[in-house]
Amino acid sequence: MFEHSEACQFIGKRLMGLAASSNVTRSNVFSILNFVKFLGQNYLSPDCFISSIRGGSWLKTHHGYMSTVGSVLFDQEWKAASQISNIPFIDQAYYSEEILCFKKELQQLGVVPSFNQHYVLVIQHLKSPPYLTSLEDEAVLLVLKSIRNSYSSVYNKLVQALQSTRCLKTTAGYKSPRECFLLDPEWGCLLQVFNDFPILDLKFHGSSTSSWVNEFKQLGVLVDFEVAVKKIASNFQQKARSSSISKNNVLSFLSCYRKLKGMSHKFPPDFMKCICDEKWLRTQYCVYPVRSPQECILSGPEWKFISPIAMLPFYR
Structure with a gap:
């Protein structure tokens, strides 16, 4: 062999033979990375070598030995994602922090070197619903960003997994999105008349939560006045018929009613009939x-x- 490309393909073929017999050691992996770095530093194209080893499963990850393509190098930006997804992170405990010195070479080999809005990857490796309960605020924010920055054909998997899972913190503990209400600054006072409705805990999730109305709606959270008022009317009717409406409830409702009279939201006829007849x-x-x-x-x-x-x- 006289050509650079021939030598690279020969070395790659030899390494993949080791990979096939599960004999690629930690030392071999660093030799591979150092060779890619050497080629780059000496203005020699590493493409032939890289193409010959990309398909082999020789990189140790949390999912076992995998190809470099699709493997992920962990950093703090992936912390929230690791709460909701089983990302195939490179096993840094095995390779030590030395692996971080080869971020450029790993990227050339197909490894995802940083989060950089890889929302699709997060959804692809989503955990099963039993492991998605009681999400931290940063994980909820990642879910919302994933919905906003993905196509519906992609994020539907995320929505389906979370809709019936007790993942959102509310004033009544952790609830599934379908059970939750997002407190609207205009008509939200209606939800607080009886304190029976699980309202998203904005102290926990952050005040910016209200800027994700459309994404919460996609998850199943009740955000529309027309939908919420039906739930409120049903609850009001039950309370009235069980004679459990207190003086404070009445004053709270009248105060809210006065506030809404001057705003754009109008009570539907069914709601008004309930209030007037009960x-x-x-x-x-x-x-x-x-x-x-x-x-x-x-x-x-x-x-x-x-x-x-x-x-x-x-x-x-």
């Missing part, structure tokens, strides 16, 4: 003390002369 206001009428709003009277000076001779259902 019995949830306490009155001074002894026989039926709890009545619907249309059956109540708001006490005032104008009723002073009739109240001694009539038991009127004044709102208490």
Whole structure:
């Protein structure tokens, strides 16, 4: 052999023979990396050598021995991803920190050297749902970024895995996205009338969470007024029929109702019918003390002369 390319292919073929018999040692791997570095420093193309060894499974990772193509070099940018994905990281405990000195050569061989928005890779190696519960805030943010920066055909796998998994921290503990509500600055007060709804914990997830409305919606979190108000009406009806609406609940609801009257959100007819027909206001009428709003009277000076001779259902 006289040509540089022939020598490179011969060396590569020899190394892949060792790989086939699982005899590529740690020392061999560093020899490979040093050879790639040597070729580059001496202005010799490493392409022939690299193409001859790329397909072999000789690099030790957390998934066992793999090809360099698709393997990943861990750094702190991958910390959040490692919470939700089984990334095939190079085994740094085996190779020691010395492996970090060959980032350029590893990249030439097909290794992913840094996170650099590799959201598709994160989704491809996603853990199974039982391992996706109780996510940390940085992992949730990565999920949202993955949805925003991927096509639906890619992130659907992520959505399906998380929709029914108790992965999001709320005011009622960890819940699945389908059980959660995102607190809207305009109508969110309705969710707090009874404190029964699991609202995303913004102290935990961060105030910037509200800027990811579309991504939360893709996960299944309830973010739309029209959808949320149906849940609220159903809850209100149950509370009214079990006579468990307190004075504080009433005052909280009236305050929120006053606030929303001046905003763009309008209560749908079904909601208003529920509020008007259900019995949830306490009155001074002894026989039926709890009545619907249309059956109540708001006490005032104008009723002073009739109240001694009539038991009127004044709102208490």
